[in-house]
Amino acid sequence: MNVDFIEALEALEREKGIKKDVLIEAIEAALISGYKRNFNSAANVRVDINRQTGDVKVFARKQVVEEPEDPRLEISLDAAEQIDPGIQIGDIVEIEVTPRDFGRIAAQTAKQVVTQRIREAERGLIYSEFIDREEDIVTGVVQRQDARNYYVDLGKVEAVLPFAEVIPGEKFKQNDRIKTYITKVEKTTKGPQVLVSRTHPGLLKRLFELEVPEIYEGVVEIKSVSREAGQRSKIAVHTKNPDVDPVGACVGPRGARVQAIVNELKGEKIDIVRWSSDLAEFVANSLSPAKVVKVDVEESEKVARVVVPDYQLSLAIGKEGQNARLAAKLTGCKIDIKSESQMGPAADDPELDIEHEVER
Structure with missing residues (x-):
């Protein structure tokens, strides 16, 4: 390796944000393994890459002892004093053991390490970008x-x-x-x-934010969403601005805004209802397009008992209970639906007392 290699690492630091010193330290660690693998060495070694020239050197690190038992790891005091006159028992002495053809191994290892680190850095950047999304x-x-x-x-x-x-x-x-x-x-x-x-309720919410400027700007707020993907959805909206109709804003001129979302979701029907802090009113709105006569709510148990006109009962319940089921998810309530006739004298007849209960 040479000065050109160091300059290449500096260019990577500028382009990829991977610090040169981090790369060099990783290359040094990889070269230690490469040295031991290629030269059958069990010695304790250190690899040093010159930060200016790119020169690579390998040093064997040996402990100074009186009588060495393992010459790969230990050195006598007499031999150590020839390298460093001030050395003492217990100190570590470093002896250069750079092999003649180590440059080739160093270049191959450096290429592998740099490539791996670039890949890891790019993966990290991609993860950081998408985790925020x-x-x-x-x-x-x-x-x-x-x-x-x-x-x-x-x-x-x-x-x-x-x-x-x-x-x-x-x-x-x-x-x-x-x-x-x-x-x-x-x-x-x-x-x-x-x-x-493509089925998550969040997709519906984000599509409305894209299509409805009032939602994007925060004038209209989406309070809750319930969805059975591909069939039907309900979305509850609210605004604090008395001059803005939140439902009308979402529907758009001649239904253009909601129709764009329906088209994106392959014809999925969407009911847009007005949210209310009054739970009884919210439950009544959530059963749209059915008309509601009366709603009694038990706040503590989150149960709503709803009365609808006889001719609206099937509409309120929906096909296979879908309308009532979506309303229950939207409001967070368990909803019991009865017709007006079921609430009259005939309701005393157990055979006619049919209760339509929907879990939220």
């Missing part, structure tokens, strides 16, 4: 798939999109551009692994 939306290009996952190119890293995190019925081809939600970033032996999803 957890719970954020990213656009990528589908590269390939295997038996369980799609692999999405995000530029600096290939993200993993499991089939379980794909909207039901959704299929992608190579080079398709898709939006995904980063659920987790992990460090692995092969570098950072980014896991993404």
Whole structure:
């Protein structure tokens, strides 16, 4: 190694942010192993790389004793005094043992170490970048798939999109551009692994932030989201500005804003409801598009008993209970739904007293 090598390390320090001294120390440690492996040495050695010239030297480190038992690790006082007249018993003396062709080994080892450190540094930078983007939306290009996952190119890293995190019925081809939600970033032996999803409720939330300026600017706030990916979602919004309609802002002119999100989610239906600090009012809103006659709430148990007109009962419950189930998730309440006729005299008949209970 020579001055050019040192200059190359300095260039790496400027470009990659890997300090020259850190690289040199790593190369020195690797060269110690290389020396012992290539020259069958069990001696205690130190490798020194000159920080200015790049010259490499190997020193055997031996302890000064009266009668050496292992000449690879020990040296007599008489022999040590020829190297350093002031040496004493118990001191360590260093003797240069640089092999003639050690430069070739040093160059190969340095290349391997530098390459490895550059790779580690780049992985570290990628991890730092994407760990800050957890719970954020990213656009990528589908590269390939295997038996369980799609692999999405995000530029600096290939993200993993499991089939379980794909909207039901959704299929992608190579080079398709898709939006995904980063659920987790992990460090692995092969570098950072980014896991993404198309079914996570956070994707819906981030899409609204992209499409609705009032949400991005903080004028309108998303209070809660419940989602059954590919079928239906509910989102509760609120604003402190009396001049702003939070639902209207999310719907957009002629429904343009919400329609853009529906298109991105392959036709998933989205109910936008007004959040309220009054839990009874919030529960009534959450059952939209059904109309609600009355809501009784037991705050301590988070239970809401809802009465709806007879003709609205099936709408309030939804297909296979979906509307009521999403409302329960949105509000955090267990919701019991009954029609007006069930609350009348006929409700005393146990055969007619049908209770629709939905767990949150």
